[in-house]
Amino acid sequence: MAAAPAIELDGLTRRYGERVALDGVTVSVPAGATLVVFGPNGAGKSTLLRVLATLLRPHAGAARVLGRALPGEGWAVRGHLGLLAHEPLLYGDLTARENLRFHARLHGVARGRAEALLEHVGLAARADERVHTFSRGMVQRLAVCRAVLHEPELLLLDEPRAHLDPAAAALVEPLIGAGDGRTRVVTSHDPSGGLAEADLALGLRAGRAELLRRAADVDPAEIGRLYR
Amino acid sequence: MSRAVGALLRKELQLELRAPQIVPAMALFSVSTLVVFHFALQRGQVAGDLAAGVLWVTLLFAAMLGTSRLFVADHEEGGLDAFLLAPVDRTALLVAKVAALLAFLAAVELVAVPAFAILLLGPAPSAGELARLVAVLALADAGIAVTGTLVGALAVQTRARDLLVPLLALPLLIPVVIGAAKATTPLFAEAGAGSLPLRWVAILALYDLLFGLLAYALFDFLVED
C-alpha cells in the first residue's frame, strides 16, 4: 500500500524582506523516512524546519505536510508534529516538571506521559528544580521530552545532538531516532553521521536546493563542497 | 479551548509568583506616584474630581509598566513558539493574557487604592461607595487589560518596547480615563458621595466591547507568521 508522502514541497519560497531565505525548494519525503538537511549557516535550514512546523507561512510555492496543505490547513497538522529547535522553548523560571505539564495541558496529553519521559531521560531526580539551573545538556534533554510529549508522527529536529554527551545522546535516541514509523527531518553539520541515519539527503545553499538524492548515493565529500 | 486558556493562565500566574517582577514593581510605583502627587499638587488631601484624577493617573501609569512586561518572558524564552506549535486556537492566548493582566491590575489595586485612601483621599468612603468604586475599577481594568494586551503584543517585537507601549497605549486609553474619572468623581465628593453616573459606566462598557472585538479580530495577526 503506497502511503501518501509525509512531506511534499514544490517550489517553496520564503523571503525575508528583499533577501530570499528559501528559493524554490522542491522535495518529497515518504512517510517513515528520514531526510537529512545540510548547509552552511544562513542557508535556510532552520527556515525550512519552521515552515514545516507551520510557524512560518510559505510566500510562494506549495507545501503539504502529512497530507495537509500549508498554510491553510496548518491547524490540523500541528498536533502531529514535534519541533526541536535551537531555542529549547522552555521557561527558565519554571521547573522541569511544570514546563512539561504546561505543554501536556496544551496538547491534551496525560500527565503520566510527562513523568515517564522525565524518568526516561534521567531528569526525574531534578524535575522540581528550575530550568535555569540546568546545564545546557540537561536543557536539551528536557527539550527533547517537550518535542515528543504528544507522540508526533513527524519530527523536525534542528541539530538534535548538539550539547549532548554520548551518554545523553544514547538516552534520547529511542525518543527521536528513526523507528516507530516516524518521519523525520534532521539538520546536521556532520556529513558521515547525518548520511548514515538518513534515507534522503538535501543540501541547501543560499536557500536553494543544490543537492537532493538518496542518502546512500551521496559521498560525504560532496557535502563538504556545500560549505565552500 | 478553555483547557488551553487554563494552562496558559496557570503558567502566567506561576511565573509571576515564582519570580515576581510585574506586580511588585507596579504596586511600588503606584505608591511612589501618590507621594509625588502630594508634593506636586502641594496638598495633603484631595477630593472630588481632583481625587479621581490622581487615582486614575496613578493606576494608568502603573498599568503601562505591567503592559510593557506582559509578553517579555515569552519573547525571551522563545515561548510563543511553544504555544504556536500546539493545536490550539490563538485566541486562547489573547484570553489568557487579558485575564493575567487583569489579575495583575487587581493585585496592584489592592495596594494602590487603600494607599490612595490613606495618603491623599479627603472624604472617607463608605461601603456603598467602595462597592461602586470596585465596579468602576472592574470595567476600567477590563478596558486597560484588553488594550494593554493588544499594545503589549504589538510592542514586544519592536526594539524600543518600553518606549512604544506608553506612546501607543495612552491615547488609546483616553476614553477609559474619561469614563473612569467622570464615574468616580461623585464617589469622592466632599459633601457626601453622589450616585454613579450611568452614562460614563456605559462609555466604559462600550469601550470594553469595541476593543474586545478588535483584539479578537486582530490578535492572530500579531502572533502568527
Next chain:
Amino acid sequence: MRYGTRLTTLSLLTAATMTAALALAFFYAPMDADQGFMQKIFYVHVPLAIVALCGFVFGGVMAIQHLRTRDPRYDLRSYVAIHLSLVLGAGVLVTGAIWAKASWGHWWVWDEPTLVSFLIIFLLYATYQPLRFSIEDPERQARYASVFAITAGAFVPLNFVAVRLAQSYTHPRVFATADGGLPPRMQVAFLVSLAAFALLFVTLWRYEMTSKHASAQLRSLRRKLTADGDRGLPARGRSAAPSLPSP
C-alpha cells in the same frame, strides 16, 4: 496600478480648485459678524480636518485589505495615506491654534471637542512611523503596522464620541456643521475648499505612490543587473516605509 498617469492633470486641477477656494473664501464669502476676518481660517482648518480623518480611515481600510490578501501594495497605500494625513493633521492643529488665539486669546482651548479629539488622534498616529521603524523584519513590520492602522481607525469614532461627551462645555459651538447653520455663500466657499483639499490629498498620495513604485522598480532592475543577486546592491538601511517585492 499605474499611479504616474494623470498626475499632471490632477496637479493642475488641484491648483485650480485651490485658487478658486482661496478666492471664494476671501472675496465671495461674507465676513463673520462675531469673529471677523480670522474666521476665514475656518475654510482651511475644517476641510483639512475632514480630509485628514478620511485619510486615516482610508489607511485603516487599506490595512484591512492588506491583512486579508497579504498583498504588500495595500500596505504601501495604507502607509502613504496615514503619513500624509498626519502631515495634514499637523496643519489642523496649527490652524486650530491660530484661530483659537484670534478668537479667544489663548493658543489652545479645551472647549472645542473636535479639536481636542483631533489632538488625541494626532498623538496616536504620530507613533505609526516609530512603530514601523522599530520592527526590522519587513513582513512583520507591515503586518503590525496594519494591525495598528485598523485599531487606530476604529478608535477615531469612539474617541470623538467620548471626548464630546466629556466636554461639558459652556462655550457655544463655533463650527456649525457644514450642512446646516451656514449661510449659502459660506457653504459654497466651504465646499469648494473641501474639494480643493481632497484633491490635494489625492494628488499628493499619487505622487508618493508613484515615487515609491519607481524606487522599487529601480531596485529590482539593479538586482537583475548585478549578476550575483542581492550581494551587489548597496544595503538598504532600516526604514519605516514599506518595501515592495520585485514586480
